[in-house]
Amino acid sequence: MKKMLVLISLPVILLLALAACGGGGSSDDGFDTGRVIAVFTREDGSGTRDAFVSITGVGDNMYAEAVVENSTAGIRTNVVNNPYAIGYVSVGSLNDTVKALSVNGVFPSDENIRNGTYGLRRPFTIVYNADTAGHELAQDFIAFMLSAEGQDVAATGWTRINVNAPAYTTRGLTGTLRVGGSTSVEPLMQRMKEAYEAHNPGVTIEISGGGSGTGINEATSGVIDIGMSSRALRDTEKAALTDLDIALDGVAVIVNPDNPLTDITLDQIKAIFTGDVTRWSGLN
Secondary structure, eight states: OHHHHHHHHHHHHHHHHHHHTTTTOBOTTSOBTTSBOEEEEEOTTOHHHHHHHHHHSOTTOOOTTOEEESSHHHHHHHHHHOTTEEEEEEGGGOOTTSEEOEETTBOOOHHHHHHTOSSSEEEEEEEEOHHHHTOHHHHHHHHHHTSHHHHHHHTTTSEESOTTOOOOOOOOOOEEEEEEEOTTTHHHHHHHHHHHHHHOTTEEEEEEEEOHHHHHHHHHHTSSSEEEESSOOOHHHHTTOEEEEEEEEEEEEEEOTTOOOOEEOHHHHHHHHHTSOOBGGGGO
8 A cells, every 4th residue: 555655646746846846847827938939029120129129239130030010019919919928119108918027127117217227218209301490380399399398298108308398389380290100109299299289279280100210211201291210310311301309218128917027137138039048948
């Protein structure tokens, strides 16, 4: 009888031993660290991607198996639907469906983005050509975005570029403006539009997305009056455009809320997004 008890309990002992040393690949909350990391990235031309790969050192070496999405919403949706996914979005686009990670122990809060302790940050920029420089309505909207009232809007989910901005004076202008480009800047621009139109009921601002590259190209050609960009102008673009920063933003590294990870290093981010680490267990 004793021999039978020993034989029956051996498998149990072995399973307990495997669980204790992580052999099963699962954490206490059921997250399987042995699973492949599902990597999601933005498309070429995205200002968010440009900032992300530059700061993290990923550069042109993006993981060949990374799934490319052409919008902030696309990245967020994939992470929501996959417990083993990772991606990156504008801090201003975060919601409670995803979890933002601290990077090198620093969370992407407004204060940490402003003081520079959170390393993944970039400016939100507007660009316009010489015709827009002489466009009275466009310049008034730009003045609003840089005013105290506009910077109050920037502080509703992003970070002010100027804490001592002057007050805005309504001039009673009328007309229509066309603004387009970065999908990361778009949520901020929608709020700027609503606030400006409240001051100027005779003005209509039409906003379209398409990405930073689209905004820069369409502002250059005059298809739109003002382009939105979440990356700096390249040397080849500077001759045709004026650029102005309207807010600061962090690039948040996001995972599914079921992922127990709360902090990640820049080196680990680079390893994931270049494909050097392909399973969650590789971060240990």
